[in-house]
Amino acid sequence: MQYWVKYGYQARHFSHGSPKWTPSWRSCLSLPQHDLKARALALHRHKQRQTPPQQMNTMEHADMTPHQETPIALKHRERKAGAIGDNLKALRKEKGLTIAAVASASGISAASVSRIENGRISPTFEAIVNLAKGLKVDVSELFYHTEDTSFRGWLALTRAQEGDVIETPNYRYRPLCNNVASKEYMVLETTVLNRSLEEFGGLQKHSGQEQIIVTSGEVTVWTELYDPILLRVGDSLAFDSTLGHAITYNGDTPATMTWVCSAYA
Structure with missing residues (x-):
């Protein structure tokens, strides 16, 4: 009998009664033979999972090209x-x-x-x-559809120019490493689309926390309690999302930011 181990998105199996680890899926790193914790994990999951885990589309091995998609990526x-x-x-x-x-x-x-x-x-x-x-x-x-990664050792990867772009009335987003359900935050490559508070449509507020880092252009951050704040490339600002806020760009070209925000509503 064989048991599959999901260990940091690296798959392994071992024969019943034998501590010898053997590669079973792509170019995974070898696990130590004395790794009793991983062995116990395999025994625990044996009844629920007897097929090898499949990898998410952004959780790639380093040797996968951007054009390769796993079955779950297609799903x-x-x-x-x-x-x-x-x-x-x-x-x-x-x-x-x-x-x-x-x-x-x-x-x-x-x-x-x-x-x-x-x-x-x-x-x-x-x-x-x-x-x-x-x-x-x-x-x-x-x-984006996310996968549970409540166990330790997960990783997520979004390569340059990959990922889907989502446009809302105020921002254009490209989520980075987004399909991981246990992350406590989201990182969004963001383009600011409005030049004035009137175009933006008024201040917004919601639960959570946010931090922005300007990567191109200039932006103005409007809030209900503070004077407008001008941010240039390299400037960063963090704030409580329950504070009414809006972000607009200055000049002729939409500004871009890296936006970190809470993943939980």
Whole structure:
């Protein structure tokens, strides 16, 4: 009998009664023979999983090219990556909820929820957070299907120019290493789309914490308690997301930022 071990996204198996480890999936690193913890983990998971784990699309080995996709990567593409409306509908159906139930739990009108699902309107980040709260999922679930990585040793990789772009009324996002359910934060490569507070549509607030680092151009951060703050390339600002806030760009070219925010609604 063989037992599969999911150990830091490296797969191993060993024969019953034998402590000898042998490679079983791609170019995985060897585990020490005396690793009793890994052996115990294998025994514990034997009854639940007797097939080798498959790797997520952004959790690649270093020798995988950007054009290679694992079966699970292809499965994820069935839920259209980056399409928040499609992800919202899929999550709602998975939980057996009606549009009215999601609307009531998230504080967003049923008509708006329906329009978001059908791609007729694009939700603001504030609305995305409220929808995640109503669905009782991580905010990241609405950006991309995520996998549970509650065990130790996981890693996630997004290569340059990879990943799906998501556009909302105020920002254009490219989530980085986003399909990891146990992460407590999200990192978004962000383009600021509005030049004025009027274009932005007013201050927004939601649960969580945020930090931004300007990578090109200049931005102005507007808040309900402080004077507007000008940030240039290399400047960083962190704030409580429950503080009403908005970010606009200065000049003729939209600015870009690295945006770190809470993954939980």
